[in-house]
Structures are given as C-alpha cells and as structure tokens.
Amino acid sequence: MRETIAQARDTVDGTAVGERILAGDLALQFLLFGETRLELIETRAAGFSMPKLKDGETAVIGHLVIDVDDLENTKAELTRRGIVLQGERKTDEVHYIFTAPQTTFGVTLQLMEHKRCGTGA
Structure with a gap:
C-alpha cells in the first residue's frame, strides 16, 4: 500500500x-x-475476494464509494427505487452502507456520510 x-x-x-x-x-x-x-x-488474509462475475471471472472494481450529505435520505430514495441495501456501519466519523451489486448494475456502491463535514452529492 x-x-x-x-x-x-x-x-x-x-x-x-x-x-x-x-x-x-x-x-x-x-x-x-x-x-x-x-x-x-x-x-x-486468504479468503478475501472480489465479487464473482459470470463464468468464474472476478470483478476488477469491487465497489465504488459515493460521498453523500444525508445518508438517511439517500437510503430512503434507493429503497424506493428497489435497490437492496446491506452492511450498514456507523462510527463517530462516518456512517455508510453498501448496495447489493445485483441491484446496482453489478457493482457494489458504498454510500458514505462523513460526520464532520458535508462533502457529498
């Protein structure tokens, strides 16, 4: 790294x-x-892997991070659109959630709100 x-x-x-x-x-x-x-x-550690694609191929991009100003509103809108959300986590600095790649064009999206500054879309 x-x-x-x-x-x-x-x-x-x-x-x-x-x-x-x-x-x-x-x-x-x-x-x-x-x-x-x-x-x-x-x-x-062994065992961590990228999402699997058709015919056993492995994705090159595992997920994309999108900064948002208000994660709760973003979650509500995505749910309204039929996007499956999973893996939510909240710390003192960030609050984020992932989408199920099957519902977001084959790529996992990580929607992230930073607590100290609103720097998203």
Missing part, C-alpha cells in the same frame, strides 16, 4: 487522506485526487 500511495503522489498528485484504517483482515487508506476520493484496500 505504501508503494501505491507513493506512485499516486508522484504520478497524479494524489495525497493520502486521514490515517490508515485497520479493520480486521483489511487495511484501508483513502487517497484524494482533486475532488475524487479513492479507497485503497489491502487484504491481510
């Missing part, structure tokens, strides 16, 4: 945002490219 962060800095002026997050068998780090935030995920 350190090498990836260094490459992002050197090639497209990407900067690490916040602290590296250790979450069980995963390490997470956010990078900022202009107004775009990219989440890097480093797996630390």
Whole structure:
C-alpha cells in the first residue's frame, strides 16, 4: 500500500487522506485526487475476494464509494427505487452502507456520510 500511495503522489498528485484504517483482515487508506476520493484496500488474509462475475471471472472494481450529505435520505430514495441495501456501519466519523451489486448494475456502491463535514452529492 505504501508503494501505491507513493506512485499516486508522484504520478497524479494524489495525497493520502486521514490515517490508515485497520479493520480486521483489511487495511484501508483513502487517497484524494482533486475532488475524487479513492479507497485503497489491502487484504491481510486468504479468503478475501472480489465479487464473482459470470463464468468464474472476478470483478476488477469491487465497489465504488459515493460521498453523500444525508445518508438517511439517500437510503430512503434507493429503497424506493428497489435497490437492496446491506452492511450498514456507523462510527463517530462516518456512517455508510453498501448496495447489493445485483441491484446496482453489478457493482457494489458504498454510500458514505462523513460526520464532520458535508462533502457529498
């Protein structure tokens, strides 16, 4: 992950945002490219996998993170549209939920509200 962060800095002026997050068998780090935030995920144990596609292929993009200003309103709207929501988590800094990829064009979306600043869509 350190090498990836260094490459992002050197090639497209990407900067690490916040602290590296250790979450069980995963390490997470956010990078900022202009107004775009990219989440890097480093797996630390066998068995973690990306979503499976047809014919045993593996997705290259596991999920996309979308910052929102009001997650509760976003959840209500997505539910109204028939999107299945799963894996909700709330901390002092963020509140987020994932969509079931079968209901969002084959890609898991992570909708994230940051508690300290409204920086989403």
